[in-house]
Amino acid sequence: MKLKDILSPFTAWKHVVREPVTIKDPFSREGADRYRGFHKNDIETCIGCGTCEDICQNAAIDMVPVEGIETKDGDSGLRPQIDYGRCCWCALCVDVCTTNSLSLSNHFTWVDEDADVFRFIPGVDKKDWDNEERGWKKPEPNYELYEKERVPMRELHPEERDKSFIEMVKGYSKEEAEREADRCVECGICIATCPAHMGIPEYIKAVREDNIEEGFKKLYETNPLPEICGRICTHKCETVCSVGHTGDPLSIRWLKRYIADQVESEDYKNILGTDGIENNGKKIAIIGSGPSGLSAAHYLALMGYQVKIFEAFDKAGGMMRYGIPEYRLPYDQIDKDINYILSLGVEIQYNTKVGKDVSLADLEKEYDAVFAGTGLHLGRSTRIPGSDHENVYFATDLLREITQGKEIHVAEKIVVIGGGNVAMDITRSLARLQNQKYGKVDVTATSLESEDIMPADREEIVESREEKAIVDPGWGPTSIEIENNKIKGLHVQKCTSVFDEEGRFNPKFDESQTKFFEADMIVESIGQGMDIEYISKDIREQMEFDPRGRIIVDDYFQSGAKWLFVGGDIIQGPDVIHGIANGHRAAIGIDKYLNEKA
Amino acid sequence: MNKKRFTINEDRSLFPEKNAEGKIDIDLSSHKYLKLWQGPQHPGITGNMSLELTVLGDEVMDCETHVGYLHRGFEKLMERRKYIQCFPIVCRVAVPEPDFNEYCFASAMEELAGIEVPEMAQWLRTLVLEMSRLQSYLMWIGGQSGAFGSGIIGQWSIYLRDLVLDRFEELTGGRVYHMYQLPGGVRGLLPDGFKQRMEETLLTIEKFMDDIDKVMFNNAVFKKRSVGMGYIDPSWVNKFGITGPNARAAGIPLDVRKDYPYLKYPELDFDVVVGKDSDIYTRADIRRKDLLLSVDLIRQIFAKMPEKGDIKAKTPNVLHWKVPKGETYSRAECTRGEYGYYMVSDGTEYPRRINVRGPSYTHAVALLEKMIINTNIADVAGLMVSLHTYPPEIER
């Protein structure tokens, strides 16, 4: 035993005079800047996707309705409620939040005798820390719990594609599709926005898990034209995708196409289990083989109805074939979808225009019910001076003639009036034809709407420009200058606004700003109208029309003439996916109507 | 070898003789023995476990370790959670050393999934592991001296530990459970001024360690009770699966940081601390030196780590991350020895089986039960703490 060992411990006494280190008031101690304390939620930004609830391993989060927050496209109207009896403060809910609305404050002391107050909806139930800047936020940068960037789609180079009508989008490979599908957080916010309410998260999951058959079956539950929709759908779903709030939305459309592309035509019936459907002996006539007609035919055929489609042209598909250029939607893909529907026993009588070759009244007599999906085919004119010149065309007519293989007039300098997808379609088609004929492109598309509100899909505008077409939006046409019976060009004036304060179409112009587009051919693409001449007067009398002349139908697309169902572009849209949804719904309606009648 | 081995009561006439197997036949009906429960209410600073002691006089004749007081079934819970959902719970396996759990879990998963963690994240992981070692030793040192009746060290060391926890709070957002080492990386860079505040903390710790050296290690009472006491024979190391300071005190230089270099340890300059006497005092001294080594390593890390860099590798979407089929074992050196996660994946979104290997599993059961025989009951707590055992990792 050393003396030092006995004396040395007494040095502890020097601490008697040390300043105490105890925190005197623990309640006022502030948490660190990153501290994970009570939740905050910016309820305006939050869309109620429930991803926070999914990741919470403690089941501490419930998605609950909140008064004053409306359920609408892209917002479930639900907000997370946290139960602090279960929360473990891991903040994974914050890190995974799709909108970055959720965060944690650095407040951590809260004493109450009532246990129930520790369950509240952050951002809705006001708390002291709602405006606290400090606390846990999602770490920055390069810290993501799922990929925010979209897997790029491989496309033909502008130089490769601007001379031909070969399909420009190549489609995802297996690896790319699975990588893209992996980004989905499976919130399901998109389902409500899709007109057909497709089971989007489910089919994306099938892609991820390489279960193509399952995904294919999912597609056909709500959409019998997946090859077509997978290419040209307006993909409203992608505009509300929760992942899109802080990154790129999922490529829902391309994933749908990926599934459909993987399945060979001969396997369709096998996978979908549609061999040997029992005929129920009832007959349905369908007018028009566009998306709504085909969709109705498909679902009616599955229910056992004998379906016959009357088609005015010599091929089926309607606007999908005659309106959309081949480089966006190749004809063999249209045929792939349609041939399957035909294989279910659906018949098509081509070159038969109802109202001319056969009357609607005859159909009523011969069939148990009729579905009309005749679409919008009549081009609308600007009716500006000079618009009656022979070298002023409607876009829909030209597009149809291109499909039919007819030689159309292609001038060296062309102006297209219109800013929608049809305008872009004709612009890009004419650019290709100019390239073939003259080896150069000189086509200008001009629209009333300024660039930010142009109705065409963004990528259509970008791709038009890549193909050397000029898009010059924000001009209202005033007249077409004609000299010696030859078109010289188009006069336009600046359009300052398109819609009035109530959101109605009411364009305003600035007459001092004008421009002249030189051209020797002009194409009008400002919308289409319906042609319902085939509905005779006595039938029309049974139907109802709104003040603007549109047919009024019920939830099942049944018109006032009970045996006549109407859907597609003449009711809703115009786009393919609404047509599909209408056709499906009408098929259910027809079945219901006939069952009730019997 | 020891200058002075701890001796038991020399007069063995009162004690029963050992049988042919070298064990004592205990006849409780003889009324010579007493059953004494050490625990389960924190019998030292070890957490909830209990020792069922059979004593004769004040000498322990037999001992059985009982656990099960804080069994939460983590291994089973993880089988029912997605990988990302296991991340917040693994740290809760061991209260004083959450980071080793986080690291082993993340690295096992990263190995199976083939994910390379960015350089910066590796440095930050090394940093939090050393910070965790520091605070765990500080907690232990109070327990060790407390078990021998000196409460003052515990007051100081818990204060020091709180300073480290303050730094953890700044860096990770949590004091005790840090939830920082996410599979794929970490959850944040160093906050502004962190290095300086950490340096201040380290200086305070060093200052107090001088005092602790004087008051605990140069203390006649502590020496009297610990030198020669609780001897672990080097030949037991493999036989009992002893790792960490308990093995190093016996002269076996086992240190995962050196033997199976991981993270940034290969770039750090340090020697494994080894002792030779293998008694309670030596083990305490090894841990003291290891604690100071951690202080040094933290400084080295600060000097060598880059200022900026990616904190997380790209991983699949955590909401449906499927880890490829396979199995692996990932280990790290915690304050008590080899900590490891054995992970089996069946290729789904959920782990098939995760087994947590904590060093206390061997130290607190087989080894303690053997060592404690013939110990005076007054020394049981000190002996137990000197093995630095934590029941949570025995029963998980």
Next chain:
Amino acid sequence: MKDIIDRIKTKYTISEVVEQRKNLSFVTVSKEQAISIITFLRDIEGFKHLVLLTAADWIENDKFQLTYLLNNPTEKIDLGVRVFISRENASMESAHHLWEQVATYQRELKEMFGIDFPDSPGVDKPFILEGWEDIPPYRRDFDTKQYSEDTYFPRPGRESNDPAEYMKKKLYPNE
């Protein structure tokens, strides 16, 4: 590592060798040869340290997997010895004579998986669970969620909504 495996192969039958990383491999051996191989590895090949002994339940194959993870502290390599045993009347030869801590592992495996190790000291004594009457809880067919629902009661007043279902209810209930 490869030469070690080759040397085992001269004496014993092993199947499915997986080299997980440079210093960690897994081999599958038969139940009959397992203890003999492990003894050989410990005494001849220098795998003196037992890292862990644990089990995994492959209920779909009706098998338990026992993993003896051995470590050679000199060479600094690990070898996992996997043994597949039948789930029915699961039983395995005891290895408690090889390492002192094995008896504890085997006691736990008996309790948590119901794998018997005859002659292992104290193998039938409860280790963690006292008075447990249900099936061994680490078996895959033990449903922890069901157990907690049966045993505990949830806090009243909690109700959640699936966003997609809720939006359907609100926006297009009839479609």
